[in-house]
Amino acid sequence: MIEDIELETLINDVYEYYGFDFGSYSRASLKRRVSRVIALDGFKHFHEFLSKVRYDPEYYKRMVDEITVNVTEMFRDPAFYTVVRNEILPLLGTKPFIRLWHAGCSTGEEVYSMAIMLKEAGLLHKCLIYATDINATVLETAKQGIFPLRMMKEYSENYRDAGGQEDFSSYYIANYGIAKFNEELAQKMVFSQHNLVSDTSFNEFDMILCRNVLIYFDNNLQKRVINLFDESLAVLGFLALGTKETIKYSIAMDKYKQLDKEKIWRKVK
């Protein structure tokens, strides 16, 4: 594990050389991630790694891709998706046009999960799904809708636990260890790079999903990002976070009403 002072040096240098501010990231996780990439790339000393980051913009990009966590799955927390399917989609369905934003979508597993549910609810044709991430590499994967075949057993169980009734394997074509999801699902998806730390609101949405992203931020940055979501959410729109995340320390709670025990809030004013 690297030293605290080394981590702070890296944070300062990255800000100075590239303008990206990791200063508001949770330190415990960031420290593990940085230590991991140093070991992975075979650096013997921290200073070698640091000068590579400073002077090689390509390597800097790789480092950012590696230290941001990109582990995601389809229908993670089936109970969450059940509530979306049964309680939220019927409400969204009354609108002529539905805008969704997956913030921090990583390789897109949750975006495709949502698209499957929208399709089954007969709503996909009138949706526009914005999916953003800070990491351009994962967005390329997300665009293609190609996920490891070995994960499909678990995903199809999640899908069924989330109330899915169709044959899950009908949504993809299996080939050489990969599952390529039907292009029809991606037709309404728009992928673009967006940085929650520094970028601003870019549209108004009926639902914003940002699950297990805020856990990597400290309280101040969480507050800023929640306010960014608030600015980007239509009245009566929904905000969905990860099962262990909350908005209650970040925003006036009389503006939002929580749905059951799920981490979904409706903007009421």
Next chain:
Amino acid sequence: MEKSKIISGCKVVIIGGSAGSLNALMQILPEISKLNGFAIVIVLHRKSTDDQTLEELLALKASIAVKPVEDKVVLKPGFIYVAPSNYHLLFEKNETLSLDTSEKVNYSRPSIDVSFESAAEVYGQTLVGILLSGSNSDGTNGLKAIKASGGTIVVQDPDFADMSFMPNNAIQNTTPDFVLNNSELLELIISINN
């Protein structure tokens, strides 16, 4: 139990376990009526889809309150905290807990090594790490980290563990301060900071 080393100044007791460790906790926790100025953090291997069952079960059995772990919750002495399913549990310098969904470690999320190593960084010699029953090598590296930071490491006696692999692996690769059966573990936890 050797009485030569009395643990004082402890802030956190972190307990890791896998298969068979719930049994031990079910015997130990109901007998603890208060924690003397420290918190207990429990990191068990559990099904990724398990929502709150483990927390509810432990809350039912334990006499002390089990606090639900949410991101950035403040770690307060006197309570039990349980690592949620499908997240790694980490410790921040400002005495809050944070969560991480990164890759599994030792096929596990939560991983005991991850939490032990992170706790060792923050709590150093004010940390006690206890490793219980299991059939996986998770926890051994974490105990090493706790020891290296000056903390106390305790392993469940493999002869009394439902699954001996995990405690055995730890005993072979670390130098535990104590190797204890369940009633001795209870005695140790009660004696901390007394």
